[in-house]
Amino acid sequence: MNLNRVAIHLKDVMGSLKVFSTLTHDARIFVAGHRGLVGSAIVRRLKAYGFTNLVLRTRSELDLLDQAAVRDFFREQRIDFVFVCAAKVGGILHNSLHQADFIYENLMISANVIQAAALYDVKKLLYLGSSCIYPKFSPQPIPEEALLSGPLEPTNEGYAIAKIAGLKLCEKFYKQYGKCFISVMPTNMYGPNDNFHPDHSHVIPGMMRRFHQAARGGASSVTVWGTGSPRREFLYADDFAEAALTVMENYNEAEFLNVGTGEDVPIRELAFTMAQVVGFKGEIVFDSSKPDGTPRKVLDVSKVKSLGWEPRISLEVGLRLSYEWALQTDAFTCSAGARDTQSSHV
Numbered sequence: 001m002n003l004n005r006v007a008i009h010l011k012d013v014m015g016s017l018k019v020f021s022t023l024t025h026d027a028r029i030f031v032a033g034h035r036g037l038v039g040s041a042i043v044r045r046l047k048a049y050g051f052t053n054l055v056l057r058t059r060s061e062l063d064l065l066d067q068a069a070v071r072d073f074f075r076e077q078r079i080d081f082v083f084v085c086a087a088k089v090g091g092i093l094h095n096s097l098h099q100a101d102f103i104y105e106n107l108m109i110s111a112n113v114i115q116a117a118a119l120y121d122v123k124k125l126l127y128l129g130s131s132c133i134y135p136k137f138s139p140q141p142i143p144e145e146a147l148l149s150g151p152l153e154p155t156n157e158g159y160a161i162a163k164i165a166g167l168k169l170c171e172k173f174y175k176q177y178g179k180c181f182i183s184v185m186p187t188n189m190y191g192p193n194d195n196f197h198p199d200h201s202h203v204i205p206g207m208m209r210r211f212h213q214a215a216r217g218g219a220s221s222v223t224v225w226g227t228g229s230p231r232r233e234f235l236y237a238d239d240f241a242e243a244a245l246t247v248m249e250n251y252n253e254a255e256f257l258n259v260g261t262g263e264d265v266p267i268r269e270l271a272f273t274m275a276q277v278v279g280f281k282g283e284i285v286f287d288s289s290k291p292d293g294t295p296r297k298v299l300d301v302s303k304v305k306s307l308g309w310e311p312r313i314s315l316e317v318g319l320r321l322s323y324e325w326a327l328q329t330d331a332f333t334c335s336a337g338a339r340d341t342q343s344s345h346v
């Protein structure tokens, strides 16, 4: 497939629609963090399935760090289902430099939302952790059982501990109070509403920005850090959203689930695919003087796949969809797609 010529529409690659019985169409569904990468994908999927009773609040309308405001919100709104996609999210550099902020804000968001949801009889809640929760030297692919089996990566320890506390909160409310509060641990994600900030973006939008600028500026080469051999896993946000809806609909256990493709690609392959997607025809230089990081990071996703979910969007198609979104929204040039708090998740 020539990715530069074929227009790809999300509805054509997401496949047939599901039938819901747990998530009823009149249910009041709160998507916390609905303007972010993941929350916006969940809203897109919910709307595609015809859910209209969505309750959405920006941070300025409802600061999830404010316990009293969160309780008032749940008391007044009578929410049935919650997707907890709000979090302070960041990558290696920002995480490592602001660990107090990362642990505090993520603990508070989780504690406030989960406790208020329990207090005001939310039927089911899905909490989003992260693959960062796993020990630095986990077996690959990483099974859910690897949790708390060794020391964490020190650069994002604060964030990881807050995320572990969030998933444990769900588990303990489930076991002590019978609340159907469930957690999923997603791998690296990308897609519309991603962060294209020149210095702080995740791997995919950061690389996309540089290849785009090189292609537009007629540069003869683009340099990628490291040898290109480390392998990483990437999941398109709408594929994750479909998994989140599958779990919300079909899974009722206290044990959390990994969500990813279960397949890792070398950074070198990502770079060559990226060049094709943005139409960069110059040389790709791998700077082996820069650190590679861990050689491999991929989740064991056999449990979530046993629910019948499969990712549908290949890396090539996902990159194409993301690039179309970035061009349409001017994400490479205006501040809309350039938030100031994130760097690489990998």
Ligand SMILES: NC(=O)c1ccc[n+]([C@@H]2O[C@H](COP(=O)([O-])OP(=O)(O)OC[C@H]3O[C@@H](n4cnc5c(N)ncnc54)[C@H](OP(=O)(O)O)[C@@H]3O)[C@@H](O)[C@H]2O)c1
Binding pocket: 032, 033, 034, 035, 036, 037, 038, 039, 058, 059, 060, 062, 063, 064, 065, 084, 085, 086, 087, 088, 089, 109, 128, 129, 130, 131, 185, 186, 187, 188, 189, 190, 193, 202, 345
């Ligand atoms: N992105 C990834 O690759 C990845 C990988 C694994 C796990 N995850 C997890 O997935 C979840 C969503 O991540 P994301 O990438 O979608 O993050 P994101 O794009 O940064 O979105 C986070 C959202 O949370 C909201 N938020 C943050 N603090 C808030 C507060 N105090 N009150 C109300 N809203 C607040 C933000 O609102 P504003 O827009 O107003 O700032 C934003 O909408 C997070 O739990 C993250 O840990 C993400």
